[in-house]
Amino acid sequence: MATHKAFTQEWLDAWKQKIAGSQEYKEIAKEWEGSVGLICNADPSKNIPNPVYLFTDYWHGDVRDFLVCDETKVQTAKFIMTGDYARWKQVAKKELDATKALMQGKLKLKGDLTYVVRNVKTINKVIDLLTEVQTVWPDDV
Amino acid sequence: MELHITNHAAEVPFSFMVQELLTGNIEKSEAKYAVYKKMRGIAAIDLPDIEAAVSLHFGQGTLTIEPGISPDAAIIIRTQAAQVMDLNALNIRWGLPYYFDEAGRKVIGLLFSGKIKIKGLLSHPVLLTRLTIIMSVM
Numbered sequence: 319m320a321t322h323k324a325f326t327q328e329w330l331d332a333w334k335q336k337i338a339g340s341q342e343y344k345e346i347a348k349e350w351e352g353s354v355g356l357i358c359n360a361d362p363s364k365n366i367p368n369p370v371y372l373f374t375d376y377w378h379g380d381v382r383d384f385l386v387c388d389e390t391k392v393q394t395a396k397f398i399m400t401g402d403y404a405r406w407k408q409v410a411k412k413e414l415d416a417t418k419a420l421m422q423g424k425l426k427l428k429g430d431l432t433y434v435v436r437n438v439k440t441i442n443k444v445i446d447l448l449t450e451v452q453t454v455w456p457d458d459v
Numbered sequence: 460m461e462l463h464i465t466n467h468a469a470e471v472p473f474s475f476m477v478q479e480l481l482t483g484n485i486e487k488s489e490a491k492y493a494v495y496k497k498m499r500g501i502a503a504i505d506l507p508d509i510e511a512a513v514s515l516h517f518g519q520g521t522l523t524i525e526p527g528i529s530p531d532a533a534i535i536i537r538t539q540a541a542q543v544m545d546l547n548a549l550n551i552r553w554g555l556p557y558y559f560d561e562a563g564r565k566v567i568g569l570l571f572s573g574k575i576k577i578k579g580l581l582s583h584p585v586l587l588t589r590l591t592i593i594m595s596v597m
Contacts, residue, residue, distance in 0.1 A: 415540070415541060417540065417541055417544060418508075418509055418540045418541065420476065421472065421473045421476055421506070421509055421511060421540050422472055422473070422509050422511070422540075423472025423473075423475070430483060431476065431479045431480050431483055432480060432483040432484055432487070432596045433596075435480060435544060435547050435548075435596045436547075436548070436596045436597065438544050438548075
């Protein structure tokens with residue numbers, strides 16, 4: 319199975335492909351509409367010299383743009399999740415539950431929390447699919 | 460719609476989630492606002508797996524969130540962080556939590572299996588029902 323460097327366009331494309339190919343996701347995400355911006359804070363000690371901005375867009379079970387982007391673009395997302403590199407890595411490796419991370423303040427969410435809670439299964443499924451992407455992490459190189 | 464919510468539990472990140480969730484829920488629904496204005500008493504939520512606990516002090520139109528479990532709490536909901544979301548998913552029908560659909564049956568199952576423990580379930584049913592209504596995101 320191909321491996322991808324985390325936070326690259328290829329990595330995002332692989333994630334998007336996983337989501338688009340999941341029938342279970344299509345069922346779960348029927349109600350979800352809107353984009354999610356992901357921000358990984360800079361951590362030079364982990365080879366993340368600058369913040370990373372990712373834009374992902376979902377629409378009623380379909381997936382649309384998945385882009386490495388700039389801060390301006392990420393701020394246009396309906397929801398924005400922000401966290402340190404170590405937290406994102408834990409989430410992507412299934413070592414940290416995203417819901418728990420939000421409750422513990424390890425990840426921050428900007429956007430309508432009630433909508434997110436109502437659609438928590440969609441979020442969990444998207445993250446489950448991310449864990450299936452074979453990833454090379456910047457601090458593991 | 461004035462909610463008068465004060466959060467004194469800044470050291471518990473979960474408290475902000477509860478505050479935001481309740482604010483969002485109540486502001487979107489006149490029915491939930493009416494329920495909120497009737498609420499009086501203390502309900503606590505304890506999530507031992509993430510070492511987070513807050514007490515919600517309701518005063519008929521005001522809410523103060525305090526850290527930890529108040530000794531005067533009429534209701535204490537103790538569960539895992541992931542399962543507290545299942546309580547938020549309960550549907551409200553005819554003004555009451557509805558336990559006869561998938562979400563409701565799941566909560567009943569969690570209660571019977573002991574995965575959600577509620578102190579005050581039988582002694583304070585009105586406060587619990589009202590809390591469930593305003594916590595529901597459905």
